[in-house]
Amino acid sequence: MNPVLTARIPGSKSITNRALLLAAAADGVSLLRAPLVSDDTVAFREALAGLGVHIGAEDGDAAWKVAGTGGAPAAGGSVWCEDAGTAARFLPPFAAAGRGTFTFDGTGQLRARPLRPLAEALGRLGASAEVAEPVGGLPMTVRAAGLPGGDLAVDASLSSQYLTGLLMAGPLMREPLTVRGAGLVSRPYIDMTMALMRRFGAYVDEFDDGVIQVLPGGYRAAQLDVEPDASTASYFFAAAAVTGTTVAVPGLGRSSVQGDLGFTEVLRRAGARVEIGEDTTTVTGTGALRGGFDVDMGDISDTFMTLGAIAPLADAPITVRGIGHARLKESDRIAAVEENLRACGIRTESGRDWITVHPGTPAPARIACRRDHRIAMAFSVLGLRTAGITLDDPACVAKTFPGFHAELGRLFPAHASTVRH
Numbered sequence: 001m002n003p004v005l006t007a008r009i010p011g012s013k014s015i016t017n018r019a020l021l022l023a024a025a026a027d028g029v030s031l032l033r034a035p036l037v038s039d040d041t042v043a044f045r046e047a048l049a050g051l052g053v054h055i056g057a058e059d060g061d062a063a064w065k066v067a068g069t070g071g072a073p074a075a076g077g078s079v080w081c082e083d084a085g086t087a088a089r090f091l092p093p094f095a096a097a098g099r100g101t102f103t104f105d106g107t108g109q110l111r112a113r114p115l116r117p118l119a120e121a122l123g124r125l126g127a128s129a130e131v132a133e134p135v136g137g138l139p140m141t142v143r144a145a146g147l148p149g150g151d152l153a154v155d156a157s158l159s160s161q162y163l164t165g166l167l168m169a170g171p172l173m174r175e176p177l178t179v180r181g182a183g184l185v186s187r188p189y190i191d192m193t194m195a196l197m198r199r200f201g202a203y204v205d206e207f208d209d210g211v212i213q214v215l216p217g218g219y220r221a222a223q224l225d226v227e228p229d230a231s232t233a234s235y236f237f238a239a240a241a242v243t244g245t246t247v248a249v250p251g252l253g254r255s256s257v258q259g260d261l262g263f264t265e266v267l268r269r270a271g272a273r274v275e276i277g278e279d280t281t282t283v284t285g286t287g288a289l290r291g292g293f294d295v296d297m298g299d300i301s302d303t304f305m306t307l308g309a310i311a312p313l314a315d316a317p318i319t320v321r322g323i324g325h326a327r328l329k330e331s332d333r334i335a336a337v338e339e340n341l342r343a344c345g346i347r348t349e350s351g352r353d354w355i356t357v358h359p360g361t362p363a364p365a366r367i368a369c370r371r372d373h374r375i376a377m378a379f380s381v382l383g384l385r386t387a388g389i390t391l392d393d394p395a396c397v398a399k400t401f402p403g404f405h406a407e408l409g410r411l412f413p414a415h416a417s418t419v420r421h
C-alpha cells in the first residue's frame, strides 16, 4: 500500500469572497475560520474595507472577523479589484443596492474581462451602470440609489458570477427579486451562492424552471469554517494520478459545496481510485492515465487545465468540451494550454469551446504562464513527470495559493526543478 501524502490545501477562494460580502452586509459580527489568504481574497477584503467595512484578523490570519454594516454601502467610493473576477462581478450589485457613486477598476488583465451583461442587468433593475468600451468591462461606474427588486433575466453564458452578484444583492433590495440566468455556465457556483446566502440567514429558492427567488430581509451574522479549495486540490489529486501515489485532502468531503470536487470523477475515468469520505477525499493513482474519452467540463472549467496539462501522458486522446467561457478568464485558457503543450511537442486540436490532446512524450519547455495561476499550477503537475519543464512566472500562483510551490515540493520533491530558473 502507498503511504498517504496529506496535502495542506488553503481555503476556498469562492467561499471566502462570498462570505466576506455576506458578512459585510449582515447585522452583527461574523467569524470566517480558515479563510483563504491570497491576492484575490486580500483584494476583496481591502475593497470592502474601502467601502467602510471593518475586517480584523485573529490568530495571525487563522480567522477573519467581519463587523457587518447591516446593509449595502451608503457613501460611494472607488474600489480596486486587482485581478479578482469575483470582486468585479460581486461588488457592483452590492454597491448598486446602496447609495452613492462607485467606481470599480482593476489590473489590465481584469479590464479585459467582460462585465456588460451585469451592467445591463443592473440597468434593467433601475441602477445606472456604465462600463468601458470596447470590452464592456472595467472601469465601471455605478450610480446607486437603492434597488427595487423585480423580475429579471441575466445573460450568464459568459460567466455565472453575474448571477451570483445579483443574487447576493437580492436580500438588500426593497421587494423580492426573481432572476433567471440565461445560458448559465459554471452552474455549481450558483448552488454554492444559494447555500452560503442561506447560511447568512437569507431566503432564496429555486423553482423547477431555473428561476430563483430572493426575498428582502438582509443577512444575519454567522460563523463559518471555510472548506479547502477544491480547484486548488485538483493539482494535488492529479499529481497522485500521474505519479502513482496516494494524496488525501482533509476537510473536503461529500458535503462540500464546491462543484470542482467533481474533478475527481474525471480522474476516476482516467483510471485513478477515488474515495470521497465524510470529511476527506483521497485519490490513488497508478502512474498511468487511461485516455480515449470525451468529457464536458463546463461546470468545472477551472479544472480543465489540470486535465489538459497531463493529458499527453494518457494512452489515447482526451477531448474536453463545454469550456468556451474558459477563454475569458485570467487568460484564454484553451489557447494557453494549446500553446504550452505544443511547445512540449504535443499534438492538440481545438475549437471555440473544446480541445483534444493527443498522447506523446512531452519535451522540456519553458511554460508561458500568461500571469494565470492555474496555467502555472497545472503545468507544475506535468513537471513531476517531465524533466525540464520550467515556468516563466512561478509567482503568479499567489492569486489563489501563494504557498503552492512549497506545498507541492514538500510532497513531491521533483517539483523543485520546475520552479528553478
Ligand SMILES: O=C(O)C1=C[C@@H](OP(=O)(O)O)[C@@H](O)[C@H](O)C1
Residues within 6 Å of the ligand: 013, 014, 015, 086, 158, 159, 160, 161, 164, 185, 186, 189, 301, 302, 325
Ligand atoms: O463564482 C465563483 O466564485 C467562480 C465562478 C467561476 O467563474 P465563471 O462563472 O465565470 O465560469 C470560476 O471560474 C471562478 O474561479 C470562481
Ligand SMILES: C=C(OP(=O)(O)O)C(=O)O
Residues within 6 Å of the ligand: 083, 084, 085, 086, 302, 329, 330, 374, 400
Ligand atoms: C477564473 C478564476 O478567477 P476569477 O474569475 O475569480 O478571477 C480562477 O480562479 O480560475
